[in-house]
Amino acid sequence: ILNVEQSPQSLHVQEGDSTNFTCSFPSSNFYALHWYRWETAKSPEALFVMTLNGDEKKKGRISATLNTKEGYSYLYIKGSQPEDSATYLCAFPTDSWGKLQFGAGTQVVVTP
Amino acid sequence: DTGVSQDPRHKITKRGQNVTFRCDPISEHNRLYWYRQTLGQGPEFLTYFQNEAQLEKSRLLSDRFSAERPKGSFSTLEIQRTEQGDSAMYLCASTPTGGKLFFGSGTQLSVL
Numbered sequence: 001i002l003n004v005e006q007s008p009q010s011l012h013v014q015e016g017d018s019t020n021f022t023c024s025f026p027s028s029n030f031y032a033l034h035w036y037r038w039e040t041a042k043s044p045e046a047l048f049v050m051t052l053n054g055d056e057k058k059k060g061r062i063s064a065t066l067n068t069k070e071g072y073s074y075l076y077i078k079g080s081q082p083e084d085s086a087t088y089l090c091a092f093p094t095d096s097w098g099k100l101q102f103g104a105g106t107q108v109v110v111t112p
Numbered sequence: 113d114t115g116v117s118q119d120p121r122h123k124i125t126k127r128g129q130n131v132t133f134r135c136d137p138i139s140e141h142n143r144l145y146w147y148r149q150t151l152g153q154g155p156e157f158l159t160y161f162q163n164e165a166q167l168e169k170s171r172l173l174s175d176r177f178s179a180e181r182p183k184g185s186f187s188t189l190e191i192q193r194t195e196q197g198d199s200a201m202y203l204c205a206s207t208p209t210g211g212k213l214f215f216g217s218g219t220q221l222s223v224l
Binding site: 032100104105 | 116152154155160162203211212213214217
C-alpha cells in the first residue's frame with residue numbers, strides 16, 4: 001500500500017502571517033505530485049501538478065516545492081488571508097492512468 | 113457552468129435502502145473517477161472509467177456498490193442495502209488525460 005502523509009493535520013494562522021506544511025510520498029515509481037485546495041461547501045480545486053525533481057510552482061501567494069528523491073513536497077502560503085482557509089490535499093498517482101492516492105489533508109484556518 | 117456536476121447534493125436514507133448518485137463530467141473528458149471521503153480522511157478511490165469502460169474497482173468496495181458510465185458520458189453510482197458505514201461524501205472527478213482532476217461538489221450521504 002502506498003501511503004501519502006501530510007503534516008500537520010491542522011494549522012491556525014493569523015492573517016498576514018506566512019505558513020507552510022508538508023506532504024511525504026513514496027519516492028519509488030514517481031509519476032507526479034498533485035496539490036488541491038478544498039474549501040467548505042465547494043469542490044476540491046487543483047492548485048499544482050508537479051512532475052520534476054526540484055520543481056517549484058507558484059500561484060499568487062501560494063507556492064510549492066518538490067523533492068522526488070527524498071519523497072516530500074512543501075506548500076507555502078505567504079501573507080495568509082481568511083480566504084486561504086481550506087483543507088489542502090496532496091495526492092500521488094499510483095498508476096499510469098492517474099489513479100490518485102490522497103493524503104488526509106492539512107486544514108488551514110486563517111483568523112483576522 | 114461547464115464544470116463537473118453531481119446530483120443530489122445531499123441524500124438522507126434509511127439503512128437497507130438503495131441509493132443512486134449521478135455525475136455529469138466535463139463533456140470532453142474521457143476519464144471519470146469516483147472517490148469517497150469520510151471525516152478526517154482524504155478522498156479514497158472507488159472506481160474509474162475510460163470512456164464507457166470501467167477500468168478498476170477498489171477492493172475495498174463490497175458487491176453492494178456498482179457504477180456505470182453508459183455511452184461514456186454521465187456516470188451513476190448505486191449503493192444497495194445501505195449501511196451506516198456508507199455515510200460519507202461521494203465525489204466525482206473527470207480529466208481529459210489523467211492529469212489534474214476536476215471535481216464536482218460531491219453528494220453527502222447520511223444513512224440513518
